[in-house]
Every structure is written in C-alpha cells, then in structure tokens.
Amino acid sequence: MERTNSRTQLVIHLFFVVVSAVCLLPFFLLVTSSITDESEIIRNGYTLFPKHISFAAYEYLLNDASAILRAYGNTFVATVIGTSVSLLIITMLAYPLSRRDFPWRKSLSFFVFFTMLFNGGLVPTYFVYTQVFDLKNTLLALIVPYLLLNGFYVLLARTFFANTIPMEIIESAYIDGAGEFRIFWRIILPLSLPILATVGLFQLINYWNDWFNSLIFITDRKLFNLQYLLNKILLDIQFLSTSDLGGNQAEMIAALPKEGVRMAMAVIGVVPILIAYPFFQRFFIQGLTVGAVKG
Amino acid sequence: MEQTVDAPKYAFPKSTLRRFRWIRRYGVLILMILPGVIYLLINNYLPMLGIIIAFKDVNYAKGILQSDWIGFKNFEFLFRTNDAYIITRNTILYNITFIVLHVIAAVTLAVLLNELKNRFLARFYQSVVLLPYLISAVIIGYLVFSLLSVETGIMNKKILPMLGLGEISWYTETKYWPYILTMVSVWKTAGHLCVIFLAAIVGIDKEYFEAATIDGASRWQQIRSITIPLITPVITIMTLLAIGRIFHSDFGLFYQVPLDSGPLLPVTNVIDTYVYRSLLTLGDIGMSSAAGVYQSVVGFLLVLISNYIVRKINSDNALF
Amino acid sequence: MLKKMLMLFIAVALVLAGCGSSDKSASNAGSNSGSSVNTGSINTGSTDEAQEExxxxxxxxxxxxxxxxxxxxxxxxxxxxxxxxxxxxxxxxxxxxxxxxxxxxxxxxxxxxxxxxxxxxxxxxxxxxxxxxxxxxxxxxxxxxxxxxxxxxxxxxxxxxxxxxxxxxxxxxxxxxxxxDLAADRELLMRKDIVDKYHIDLSQVKTFEDFGQIFKVVKENEPDLIPLVLFTQISTPVDVIASMYFDILGDRMGVLEYGNSEMKVVNMYETEQYAQLLNTVRSWYEKGYVQKDAATTKDTGPVLVQAGRAFSYIKQSKPGSDTQASRQTGYEMVSLKLPPAYSTTNLIxxxxxxxxxxxxxxxxxxxxxxxxxxxxxxxxLLAWGIEGRDYVKVSGNIIDYPEGVNATNVPYGLNQGWLFGNQFKSYVFKGDPEDIYQQTDQFNKEAVKSPALGFTFDSTPVKSEVASVTNVMNQYRLGLETGSLDPETLLPQYFSEMKKAGIDRIIEEKQRQLDEWVKTK
Structure with a gap:
C-alpha cells in the first residue's frame, strides 16, 4: 500500500520524538531519582543528573528479596491466568452481542452496560467474596474480581466484532455447515487479533497494576502482590502525614521506607510490562484479510 | 445496514416448534454468553443489593439488613452547601473536556502511528506513549511536585528564571490547575486509549484504501473519508461509555496530583474527592454509598439520553 | 425490548432475593462457625464463668x-x-x-x-x-x-x-x-549544633512569638537551612500551639477554652487567640522563616532535618522525644518545651x-x-519480638538489636510497644533514658486534666454538617496555619464559609451534649 511521502514521514517522526520525550522524561526522572542519594533528593528535588549516585534503595529492596520475589510471583500468576480467562469470557460474551441476528442482543448489551454504572459498593462485594464464596486470602481473590471488571471490554469487543466482521462471512460459513462455536473459534477470533491484543493488553495492565484486591482480600503476607507492596507504603505515608495520631507518630513515620525506595519499587513494577508490551504489538496486524476469507 | 433489529420476532416464540428451532439456531451462542452472564450476576448484580446501605443508618450491632431505614438522609451532605454546585460543575466540566481531548489525542496518535513506514520505530513510539499510564497516581503526584515545588521545583528554579519571570506559588494559585490537570490527564491517558483506535484502524479492510489510491485520493483524503468514518462506531461507543461515568472521576488525578492542597479545592474538588474527604474520619458507609448511588443515577440518565440521540442518528452505533 | 428487559430484571431480582436470604443465613453461619464455644451473651456474662476465671x-x-x-x-x-x-x-x-x-x-x-x-x-x-x-x-x-x-x-x-x-x-x-503518653505538651525541636554555633540563649525564649528570634538568627546566618518546617503536613505550628489554649473536643469543630469555667463551646477559628497565632506564623512566612512548600510537602520534619535542609520543627511532645528526634534525624536535637501538658479525651x-x-x-x-x-x-513479645532474634539484652532492662540486625531487617519490627497494652512493663531500647517509662507515667499523672476529659462528642446527629465543615477546613486550615495564606483576607472568608456549612449547628449540638455530660459526671 502507498504511504505518505518522505517529507511527511519526517514531520510525523519529529512529532513522535517530541511526544516520546514528554512521556519518557518523567520516567527517566523516576529512574534517576531511585538512584539518587536520599539527602540530595530532599535538598534539591528530583534531578535527571544526580551528583551522588546511590543504589541504597535497591539494596534495601534486596534485603527483603524473598518477599519481593514472592510478590512478583503472585502478580505473575494472577496476571497470566486472569488475562487468559478474562479474554475468553469477554470474547465469548461479546461475540453473540455483536451478531445482528442474535435475539437478545440489545437487552443483553444493556445488561452488560448497566454494570458499568451501578455497583453496590465495596461492602456488599466484600461480603460476596468472603462470606458467600470463601475467597479471602486465596490467589483467586486476586484473579476473580477483575475477570470482567465491568462491561467496558465486552462492549468494546462487541463493537469491534460488529464493525470488522462482515455478516456474509458468518452466513456463508453457517451455510457450509460450520457450527457456531467453530465459526467463532476458527473465523472470528483469527480475524480479530488486534482487538484481542488490545483487550488482552488492557487486562494485563489491570492485573499487573492491581493492588486494591490485595489490600481488601489479602492479609496473609505470602499472598501480597507486587503493586500492593508499593502502594501500601505510598498510602501509609500519605495517611500518617495527614492524620493526627499523637506522640508516637514520629516512630510510625520513621518505620516507612524512604523516598528512593518508593521510586525504586515503582521502577521494578513498570519494567516487566514494558518487556511484555512488544509481544502484544505483534498482533497489531490484520489477522487474515477479510478479503482472503471472502474469496 | 439500514435494517433495524429483527430480534423481537425471536424473543417470545409463539409455538414450541419455533422455540425448538430457535434454540437450535442460537443454543451455542447462548452457551457462550453464559459464563459472562453468570459472572456479572454474581460479581456485579448480586452486590447491587448493597444499594440499600445508602438508605440505612448503618449499625453493625444490628446488622446491615436490620439497620434503620432513614430515607434520603445519607444524601443530604452532598447537597447541603454551595460545594454541591462547585463539585458538580468541576466534575462535569473536567469530564467533558477530558472526553473530547482524550479522543482527539488518541485518534491523532493512532492515525499517525499507522502512517509510519518504519514499523520498528512505530512500535517503539507506541510503547513509549503507554508509559505514563503505567505510573501510579501517587508517583505522578511526586513528579509533578518536582516540577512545581516552590523551593526545589524545576519550573521555579530553572525555567521561570530563564524566561525572566518570578516564582509562582503553584499549589495555591487556582488559575493554573484546570490546565495542569488536563495536561496530566491527556498525557496519562492518550497513549493508552490510542491502542483501541489503532486496533480499529488496523481492522479496516485494506481494499478500501487500495481502491481509494487507485482513484487518486491523497493520504489525507483517505484518512478523512475512510479511516475516520470507519472508526466512528468505536469513537461513539467510547464516548457513550465515558458519558455514563461522567459523574465519576479519576480519583488519583484529582486527589494525588494536586497533593490535596486546600487552596486549590475550588478547581480540583470533584465529587469523588469531596466524598472521600468528608468521610475520612466519619467512616460512614451509608453516606459513601449514597454518593455512589447519586453518581450512578445521574450517569445512567445521561447515558439513556445520549444513547437515544445516537440511536436516532444511527442505530448500529447505539449501545443498546 | 422493554418486555425483555423486564424479564431480565425479574431474573435478577430472583437471584437477589435468593441472595437476601442467603445473606442472612450466611451471617448467622458466620457468627456460629469457627467456634465450638457457647458464648453466653455479652452483657449477661453468667456468673459461673467468672468463677472459672x-x-x-x-x-x-x-x-x-x-x-x-x-x-x-x-x-x-x-x-x-x-x-x-x-x-x-x-x-x-x-x-x-x-x-x-x-x-x-x-x-x-x-x-x-x-x-x-x-x-x-x-x-x-x-x-x-x-x-x-x-x-x-x-x-x-x-x-x-x-x-x-x-x-x-x-x-x-x-x-x-x-x-x-x-x-x-x-x-x-x-x-x-x-x-x-496520654498527655501532651509541645516543643520546638532544633539542631543543637546550630543553636550552639550562634550561642542562641534558649532561656530567653519563653513564648511562641519568641521563637521568631531564633529563626531570625538561623535565616541570617544559614542561608541553606529552612528555619522552620512542619513535623507532618497536618501538624501545623498553629495547631500544635493552639493545644495550649484549647481542648479541641474531638474534631476542632467547636472547642473548649482552658481557664473558662463555664464549659462553653466556642469556635476556635473565631477567637482572638487563634487570629494572633495566625498572624505570628504569617509574619514568619513572609520573612522566609517557614518552609514555602509547607502546605503540600510530603517530606516530614525529621526527614528534612536529616537531609540538612531544615533547622527545626514544632510538634506535640512527650518525655524522651528529644532523644527520639536525635535518633531519627541523625543530629543531636535540643528541645524547647512549652508547658503545660494537658490530658484530653482525644489523646486517650x-x-x-x-x-x-x-x-x-x-x-x-x-x-x-x-x-x-x-x-x-x-x-x-508484642513490643519487641523474640529475644535473640529481634533483640538482645544489653544490661538490666535495656535491649538492643542483635549483631547484624537493624531497623530495616529485623524480622519483627513493629516497634509499637506503646500500642500493645502496658508499655511501662517492657524493656527499654538502647538510647532511650533508662527511666523513660517512669517519666512518662509521671508526666501523664501530673498533666493538667482538661475539664472536658472524658467527654466524647457523638457527631451522628449532625454528620452531614460535619462532612460539609470538614471540606471547608480542608480548604483553608493548612494554608492559614502554615502562613502561606494571608489571614487578613482569608480568615473572615473561612468563618463565613464555615457558617454556611453549618458550624453553628455542630457547636450547638456539642454544647448540648457537653452540658448533659457535665450533669451526669
């Protein structure tokens, strides 16, 4: 396919160089501040070019390496299982909703959409997860709550199926005697790699960045996930410096890790996703061209 | 395309024979949706029972079901003062701005990424623009502080002196914050959102472009008359979904990024932060639940209206 | 379509109804499960159980x-x-x-x-x-x-x-x-090396206003040091010092002025005393004595001192707080206390x-x-963990970390002895005065008892007012109390916003409850 001429290409590249700088600089700031000497941060703020480099923050994390590795493991397991299962459930729900001939299409879409607006709040959700189903302090508690999260991805996937897959393909396959599931598995999914990659990536990020489920459902420190370890510290610092807790507040605050450590934890939390990302990008090509199937 | 939904004739089959045929036709599809439907029933609908908490004077000793009903008393704090006006205004204005700018920024990124010939660099840019989304709001708050701090901030110490300008007390001056928050929000979200539009663009049948090229259409013309119209359904759905949550806001953005600074509240306070601050010490789950119900009901009404309008224009793009 | 939706909702309602009943049974099951004990109801606690004590x-x-x-x-x-x-x-x-x-x-x-x-x-x-x-x-x-x-x-x-x-x-x-520590006075904690270097005579400093003289010396001679920073974001100098004059009665919304025998609840923010404190801090702020980022900083006072950026901070105080501060900041700290210590319901x-x-x-x-x-x-065990692993005895009842163990790698490092029951019977950690607990005990007992000690305000009847006033306080309080906002124009605005939010209703209710409490005391 013809693309734009090279001058336009250059302009677009320049645009992206600027955009990338805007996105990368704060991240570099994060990385450098995690290796800046603690007092230097407090005296001069963050800097891209620290005068004194110190790996104390990472050494501190190594101190508790087993806890961090375990948290990585929990996050990893929850992310892999959660993302795969949720992709399956989401697409299986979204596909029938995308079919214009599916009888309950509109009302079911509404049924899905409604969950995006109303939720009962934390208390009943907690009740269901801990009392009706005994998920407290299990790995499942890190997986199940985010499987569909809410209807967002279902409706997104539905829109993609409806707009990228011509009804004729489905009809002709049906006439050729293919079953619905076979059509879904053999034709629809391969044609929808970009949206699968999109939803998969989003769910991956949701699972990877999740700390709330760990906060709410996990008290066993063996099951904490990675982002919880970081967020617990961040939230505690905020809470302790904005609450009135009397004479022992100084000790409580002193017990919390320093700024460099927080930055280091943020860094080690982001890196794995960056590594996983290119994997998803591979699917941002049109799976099979629709034309090929039609032909 | 113009054909309207023909669902009703399947919905309540008049004869058993027809029902049987109907099951045979759609049985598998129904089986496919079952896991999702059951999940939503348990994970989302079952806890909705908890909405009653908003109308209760919660007493744990009695248990939630047995607690006294108090009507709309839990909602009062939301509407007592003229804060109600300020937080509602802020929430809606910010959200409208965000909805528009997010879509524009994300679509621009996606279209331009798709134009690039160098696939390797395109992928690199795509990863980089996602980065901001991966950083937690608290940390973003730290990073913004490192720019704007009065004593050590890069703005006050390096950039403003270079421009010959005096120090600015960023965290007490309300006038800058609508822009700062909008910039941070777009910075954080655009790269994430552009993935969706990119997927939509990639999904467009290439035959359209080939035909257009043969007809001598320029790239710009192709973008305007093929790409944009074909991703309009996705843009519409994203907008509708965002409208449904127009009374909710990104708590981290409005609470963590301005560092909870009091003087900024007139421009940073949104419903979510207001509720959080009000109830921090009261710890009243009835009141927080009431706030949630209020946000949801308004969002629901707005979405019904918008969906109605969308359906009038093009029923295929509507949500339901 | 409408009909179908209705059907769906009925289905959902059925599920919910099922949940409603399982709700109850589940909670009943919850209260019985996990225990083979016949609890005996709470208030009637039968007598034969007492004998088995x-x-x-x-x-x-x-x-x-x-x-x-x-x-x-x-x-x-x-x-x-x-x-x-x-x-x-x-x-x-x-x-x-x-x-x-x-x-x-x-x-x-x-x-x-x-x-x-x-x-x-x-x-x-x-x-x-x-x-x-x-x-x-x-x-x-x-x-x-x-x-x-x-x-x-x-x-x-x-x-x-x-x-x-x-x-x-x-x-x-x-x-x-x-x-x-169940009482508190207040103190200015300063770096001792600086105090000594400029021969600052602390005996001449008697009041809060006098602190300004110390800050002046520091500001003039040590350009890199901020004379005064906050201990934490919320413990502003004004708030800490205000505890000399007021019992905040729980939430600062309506306070009791010490020395006022009438037990009258007043709005602290409308008092002369409070306005004066604000003016003092504001003048310090304008002279550059106070940290400019005070209202938003995430760095605490001890951290700022440790990094060599700050000279002092003001905080609530208790016995041994200067050695504690020295340990946290890595500098020897000297404390200037402002008596008297008060014991209030809040602290307890x-x-x-x-x-x-x-x-x-x-x-x-x-x-x-x-x-x-x-x-x-x-x-x-609750305070310090396991002997040999988490601590070792040094002498008498003094303990220290074992070889190779420190605050960042001790397996049981809660360090919350003050929370777990009777700290006064626990070991003393090396560095604290050996009689720290006796001192604390004495401090508690000798502290002035607030006339409202024992009164706890129940905000339930006015909780929506409390929610609104909380938001007004969030907007103004820290800014005013750190001097970064000008009290001249903003203090009056603060009152009127509070009034609109319903502070008078809260004060009225608090007064009613306080009167009742006085009667039944």
Missing amino acids: NDASNLPPYEIVIAFPTSSSQTSGIPEVEQAINEITKKKINATIKLMPYSYASYAQQLNLMFASNEKLDLFVSGVNGAYSSQVAQGSMIPLDDLLEKYGSGIKEAVYAPFIEAARMNGKLYGIPSNR TQFLWSIAKNSQDPERAMMFLNLMFTDTDIIN
Whole structure:
C-alpha cells in the first residue's frame, strides 16, 4: 500500500520524538531519582543528573528479596491466568452481542452496560467474596474480581466484532455447515487479533497494576502482590502525614521506607510490562484479510 | 445496514416448534454468553443489593439488613452547601473536556502511528506513549511536585528564571490547575486509549484504501473519508461509555496530583474527592454509598439520553 | 425490548432475593462457625464463668483474632511471636491468638468491612484518627464495664483510673487505653549544633512569638537551612500551639477554652487567640522563616532535618522525644518545651483496645487483654519480638538489636510497644533514658486534666454538617496555619464559609451534649 511521502514521514517522526520525550522524561526522572542519594533528593528535588549516585534503595529492596520475589510471583500468576480467562469470557460474551441476528442482543448489551454504572459498593462485594464464596486470602481473590471488571471490554469487543466482521462471512460459513462455536473459534477470533491484543493488553495492565484486591482480600503476607507492596507504603505515608495520631507518630513515620525506595519499587513494577508490551504489538496486524476469507 | 433489529420476532416464540428451532439456531451462542452472564450476576448484580446501605443508618450491632431505614438522609451532605454546585460543575466540566481531548489525542496518535513506514520505530513510539499510564497516581503526584515545588521545583528554579519571570506559588494559585490537570490527564491517558483506535484502524479492510489510491485520493483524503468514518462506531461507543461515568472521576488525578492542597479545592474538588474527604474520619458507609448511588443515577440518565440521540442518528452505533 | 428487559430484571431480582436470604443465613453461619464455644451473651456474662476465671482447663480452646494498624513492613517474624505467646496463653486461658496487622491507610476501611460482613474478630484497636465516637455510634464494639470488672483486675491496676474513665461514652466503656503518653505538651525541636554555633540563649525564649528570634538568627546566618518546617503536613505550628489554649473536643469543630469555667463551646477559628497565632506564623512566612512548600510537602520534619535542609520543627511532645528526634534525624536535637501538658479525651481515645461486636467469646478477649497489661513476657513479645532474634539484652532492662540486625531487617519490627497494652512493663531500647517509662507515667499523672476529659462528642446527629465543615477546613486550615495564606483576607472568608456549612449547628449540638455530660459526671 502507498504511504505518505518522505517529507511527511519526517514531520510525523519529529512529532513522535517530541511526544516520546514528554512521556519518557518523567520516567527517566523516576529512574534517576531511585538512584539518587536520599539527602540530595530532599535538598534539591528530583534531578535527571544526580551528583551522588546511590543504589541504597535497591539494596534495601534486596534485603527483603524473598518477599519481593514472592510478590512478583503472585502478580505473575494472577496476571497470566486472569488475562487468559478474562479474554475468553469477554470474547465469548461479546461475540453473540455483536451478531445482528442474535435475539437478545440489545437487552443483553444493556445488561452488560448497566454494570458499568451501578455497583453496590465495596461492602456488599466484600461480603460476596468472603462470606458467600470463601475467597479471602486465596490467589483467586486476586484473579476473580477483575475477570470482567465491568462491561467496558465486552462492549468494546462487541463493537469491534460488529464493525470488522462482515455478516456474509458468518452466513456463508453457517451455510457450509460450520457450527457456531467453530465459526467463532476458527473465523472470528483469527480475524480479530488486534482487538484481542488490545483487550488482552488492557487486562494485563489491570492485573499487573492491581493492588486494591490485595489490600481488601489479602492479609496473609505470602499472598501480597507486587503493586500492593508499593502502594501500601505510598498510602501509609500519605495517611500518617495527614492524620493526627499523637506522640508516637514520629516512630510510625520513621518505620516507612524512604523516598528512593518508593521510586525504586515503582521502577521494578513498570519494567516487566514494558518487556511484555512488544509481544502484544505483534498482533497489531490484520489477522487474515477479510478479503482472503471472502474469496 | 439500514435494517433495524429483527430480534423481537425471536424473543417470545409463539409455538414450541419455533422455540425448538430457535434454540437450535442460537443454543451455542447462548452457551457462550453464559459464563459472562453468570459472572456479572454474581460479581456485579448480586452486590447491587448493597444499594440499600445508602438508605440505612448503618449499625453493625444490628446488622446491615436490620439497620434503620432513614430515607434520603445519607444524601443530604452532598447537597447541603454551595460545594454541591462547585463539585458538580468541576466534575462535569473536567469530564467533558477530558472526553473530547482524550479522543482527539488518541485518534491523532493512532492515525499517525499507522502512517509510519518504519514499523520498528512505530512500535517503539507506541510503547513509549503507554508509559505514563503505567505510573501510579501517587508517583505522578511526586513528579509533578518536582516540577512545581516552590523551593526545589524545576519550573521555579530553572525555567521561570530563564524566561525572566518570578516564582509562582503553584499549589495555591487556582488559575493554573484546570490546565495542569488536563495536561496530566491527556498525557496519562492518550497513549493508552490510542491502542483501541489503532486496533480499529488496523481492522479496516485494506481494499478500501487500495481502491481509494487507485482513484487518486491523497493520504489525507483517505484518512478523512475512510479511516475516520470507519472508526466512528468505536469513537461513539467510547464516548457513550465515558458519558455514563461522567459523574465519576479519576480519583488519583484529582486527589494525588494536586497533593490535596486546600487552596486549590475550588478547581480540583470533584465529587469523588469531596466524598472521600468528608468521610475520612466519619467512616460512614451509608453516606459513601449514597454518593455512589447519586453518581450512578445521574450517569445512567445521561447515558439513556445520549444513547437515544445516537440511536436516532444511527442505530448500529447505539449501545443498546 | 422493554418486555425483555423486564424479564431480565425479574431474573435478577430472583437471584437477589435468593441472595437476601442467603445473606442472612450466611451471617448467622458466620457468627456460629469457627467456634465450638457457647458464648453466653455479652452483657449477661453468667456468673459461673467468672468463677472459672483462673482455671484454664475448664475453658474450651479458642482463637482470639486481634486486628491492629502498623506502618512497618517488618512483619515476617509475626508467626514465631504468636507461637511464643500461644505457649503462655494456652496455659493461662487455654486460648491462642492470631495477630492481624493492617496498614494505617486501609485500617478504618478494613474494620468496616469486617464489621459489615461479621468476620471473625475479637480484639481490635479502635479510635485511630478520630474514629472512636463513630465506631461506638455504629455499634462496632461491645461495652466493657462488666467484663473489665470480672476479668480486668490487672488492667485496672496498671492504667491510671481517670484515663480508663476518659473513654466512657454514653455512660459505658467501649475501649481501654494502652499505657503510653496520654498527655501532651509541645516543643520546638532544633539542631543543637546550630543553636550552639550562634550561642542562641534558649532561656530567653519563653513564648511562641519568641521563637521568631531564633529563626531570625538561623535565616541570617544559614542561608541553606529552612528555619522552620512542619513535623507532618497536618501538624501545623498553629495547631500544635493552639493545644495550649484549647481542648479541641474531638474534631476542632467547636472547642473548649482552658481557664473558662463555664464549659462553653466556642469556635476556635473565631477567637482572638487563634487570629494572633495566625498572624505570628504569617509574619514568619513572609520573612522566609517557614518552609514555602509547607502546605503540600510530603517530606516530614525529621526527614528534612536529616537531609540538612531544615533547622527545626514544632510538634506535640512527650518525655524522651528529644532523644527520639536525635535518633531519627541523625543530629543531636535540643528541645524547647512549652508547658503545660494537658490530658484530653482525644489523646486517650486516639488508640483504644476494644472488643468487636463480632467476637464469639468476649470473656476470653478480655482475659487476653488483661494479660497484655500484666504478663511481662507477653508484653515484651508484642513490643519487641523474640529475644535473640529481634533483640538482645544489653544490661538490666535495656535491649538492643542483635549483631547484624537493624531497623530495616529485623524480622519483627513493629516497634509499637506503646500500642500493645502496658508499655511501662517492657524493656527499654538502647538510647532511650533508662527511666523513660517512669517519666512518662509521671508526666501523664501530673498533666493538667482538661475539664472536658472524658467527654466524647457523638457527631451522628449532625454528620452531614460535619462532612460539609470538614471540606471547608480542608480548604483553608493548612494554608492559614502554615502562613502561606494571608489571614487578613482569608480568615473572615473561612468563618463565613464555615457558617454556611453549618458550624453553628455542630457547636450547638456539642454544647448540648457537653452540658448533659457535665450533669451526669
């Protein structure tokens, strides 16, 4: 396919160089501040070019390496299982909703959409997860709550199926005697790699960045996930410096890790996703061209 | 395309024979949706029972079901003062701005990424623009502080002196914050959102472009008359979904990024932060639940209206 | 379409109805499960059980679940501590314990979830961050009077009686304070090397206004040091010093002025005294004595001093706080105290031990609480962990970390002895004065008792006003009290906003409750 001429290409590249700088600089700031000497941060703020480099923050994390590795493991397991299962459930729900001939299409879409607006709040959700189903302090508690999260991805996937897959393909396959599931598995999914990659990536990020489920459902420190370890510290610092807790507040605050450590934890939390990302990008090509199937 | 939904004739089959045929036709599809439907029933609908908490004077000793009903008393704090006006205004204005700018920024990124010939660099840019989304709001708050701090901030110490300008007390001056928050929000979200539009663009049948090229259409013309119209359904759905949550806001953005600074509240306070601050010490789950119900009901009404309008224009793009 | 939606909703409603009933049965099951104990109802606590008090073998085994907040990540050593405690408690009360540490930030939420879903919970720390009165109002805990009478003789001996009484609400006890600093004065903590270097004569500094002279010297001679920073974001100089003049009666919304015998609730923000404090701080701010980022900074005073960026901070004080500050900042710190120390309800109800309404065996919970105040081994286990692993004895009752262990890698590093019952019976950590606990005890007992000591405001009747006023305070308070906002124009605005938000209703209600309390006292 013809693309734009090279001058336009250059302009677009320049645009992206600027955009990338805007996105990368704060991240570099994060990385450098995690290796800046603690007092230097407090005296001069963050800097891209620290005068004194110190790996104390990472050494501190190594101190508790087993806890961090375990948290990585929990996050990893929850992310892999959660993302795969949720992709399956989401697409299986979204596909029938995308079919214009599916009888309950509109009302079911509404049924899905409604969950995006109303939720009962934390208390009943907690009740269901801990009392009706005994998920407290299990790995499942890190997986199940985010499987569909809410209807967002279902409706997104539905829109993609409806707009990228011509009804004729489905009809002709049906006439050729293919079953619905076979059509879904053999034709629809391969044609929808970009949206699968999109939803998969989003769910991956949701699972990877999740700390709330760990906060709410996990008290066993063996099951904490990675982002919880970081967020617990961040939230505690905020809470302790904005609450009135009397004479022992100084000790409580002193017990919390320093700024460099927080930055280091943020860094080690982001890196794995960056590594996983290119994997998803591979699917941002049109799976099979629709034309090929039609032909 | 113009054909309207023909669902009703399947919905309540008049004869058993027809029902049987109907099951045979759609049985598998129904089986496919079952896991999702059951999940939503348990994970989302079952806890909705908890909405009653908003109308209760919660007493744990009695248990939630047995607690006294108090009507709309839990909602009062939301509407007592003229804060109600300020937080509602802020929430809606910010959200409208965000909805528009997010879509524009994300679509621009996606279209331009798709134009690039160098696939390797395109992928690199795509990863980089996602980065901001991966950083937690608290940390973003730290990073913004490192720019704007009065004593050590890069703005006050390096950039403003270079421009010959005096120090600015960023965290007490309300006038800058609508822009700062909008910039941070777009910075954080655009790269994430552009993935969706990119997927939509990639999904467009290439035959359209080939035909257009043969007809001598320029790239710009192709973008305007093929790409944009074909991703309009996705843009519409994203907008509708965002409208449904127009009374909710990104708590981290409005609470963590301005560092909870009091003087900024007139421009940073949104419903979510207001509720959080009000109830921090009261710890009243009835009141927080009431706030949630209020946000949801308004969002629901707005979405019904918008969906109605969308359906009038093009029923295929509507949500339901 | 409408019809179909209706059908769907009916289906959902059916599911919900099913949930409604399973809801009840589940919570019933919850309250019975996990316990073979016939609880005996809470208030009637039958007499024959009282007689069994000291005879462990007659009690069925029971696990006491204990929830408390901590900011420490050093919790990996908890299981061994539990085990060591269980060995003692099995013998004494045939019970085992389970410690449930929660992060401070999520603690209140976690408690609400546990109460709402009736999860197993026996003892917990109530009150954290001003929650005591709402926790009582929401029925989260049971009254302790009878239990304390029967099983808490050790507690009554260990804790100074007026402090136990101070937690009374609506005539009943819902929580018991740990033995810690239960009174407070206030201090300016300064770097001693700087004070010495410029021969600052601290004996000449008598009042808050006088602090300005010290800051002036520092500002003129040490351009890199900020003379005054905040201890934490919320403990502003004005707020700390205001405790010399006012009992904040829980939430600062309507306070009691000391020396006013009428027991009249006033709006602190409208008093002359408060305006004067604001003006002082504002003038310091304008002269550059106060940290400019004070209202937003995330760095605490000790951290700023440690990094060599700040000279001093003002905070609430207690015995030994200067050695503590020296340890935290790495500089020798000198303290300038502003007496008198007051003991107020707030300081006591900040951290209380309560028995959850979820508890299936409140008697046993109280027995264990009693041990937390009397059994030296349990006290030291909870405070410092396991000897040899978490600490070693240096001499007498002084302890230190073992070889190769420090604050960042000690397995049990909660460091919250002040929270777990009777700290006064625990070891003293090296560096603190050997008689630190005697000093604290004396400090508590000698402190001036606020005339409202024992009064806890129940904000339930005016909670929507409280929510609104809280938001107004968030907008103005820190800015004004750190000097970064100009009181001249903004203080009047602050009042009028507060009035609109309903401060008068709150003060009126508070006055009514206070009058009632005075009558029944």
